[in-house]
Amino acid sequence: MNWVADRPALDARALRREFPIFARHPSLVFLDSAASAQKPRQVIDGIAEFYRGDYANVHRGVYKLSARSTDLFEEARERLRAFFNAADEREIVFTRNATEAINLVAQSWGTAHLKAGDEIVISDVEHHSNILPWQQLRDRLGLKLLVAPTDETGEFDLARFEALLSAKTRLVAVTHLSNVTGAVLPVERIVELAHVRGACVLIDGSQAAPRMPVDVRALGCDFYAVTGHKLYGPTGIGVLYGRYDALEAMPPWQTGGGTILNVELAHTDYIEPPHRFEAGTPDIAGAVGLARAVEFIEGIGRDAIRAHEEALTGYGLDRLSHIPGLRLVAGGQRRLSILSFNLDGVHAHDVGTVLDQHDVAVRVGHHCAQPLMDKLGIAGTVRASFGLYNDEADIDRLSAAIEACREMFR
């Protein structure tokens, strides 16, 4: 198959020039965007400009600068609303990251709505961040945590998932795109099947949001969790999308300044979402930076980014499958941007170290998915993941470095 001919109009080489890190490290082949993406100038400069010219605390000042800062913070919320096509900007809660977004739902929604005997369904490719909050809730409330499997080809098994659902199912919490296998889960169908049983659905969009169009209204999910630093934005900021009626029926999970209407020592009235869930001074500059990031992505086009990453994934699969002794972890038919593998007879950490000597940056280890490693019967993998600045030449450098590693450990 000729992947080059299928390439859509996205000039990764030109886009790379928008990322200052590559000017500082010209020989770097960065294949670790699934851990965190690099930042475009627009984001870095946007944050610096905000601190230089517009900074003050939000929501409290009567003076002009604070009003300006508040406007920029709330405009960032509106940007994120539009980016995910939420119906209302009050459905966008700023959090620290995806982990905090998921914990918010577990602590607030879970505690308010779940009772002993209720069931939560997750998948077997979840990141620890979408396992541990539910484990903790299970232990605290006496819930059951069920795990929907992927099959040997890495595909989510819809039939076995459906068989796990019942009237006791209250929540389905699954990833949109696996950070280990790259599998894209059939989330549209998962939402439909869960909603028929009256269960809520949380989707962990940490890996999908940077790589494909995400329309929360079309998906129909109740919650969608995103982390800003994988979306070409800064660290320290994430987003929880929640359907407004769901958020409205949830108590605050952390309390303090910014969450209240009226406080008496005996009683407090809390304000509406989203501010009810944003206790204390938020990461104002982070929100502004994340807004610049989604503007950057929209400027390129998410369809173009997805097509680009699909083409890279196809090219990468083709290249890696020709390397003797390289075993790819299965990622199903709709795998996107993430390729995990092991080299026969070489520890993943050694592969990563040799690749680094060739200036190829990959991640090695369990990728915060130990239950999946256990299922696959491996301790870890080498993971190459793509971003919008990667191109075929990066994959050629990766395969050359893997060949060098094979030579070394022969």
Ligand SMILES: *Cc1c(COP(=O)(O)O)cnc(C)c1O
């Ligand atoms: C990275 C990641 C998370 C956690 O993101 P944080 O920024 O660490 O909160 C959760 N789920 C998936 C699938 C991820 O890839």
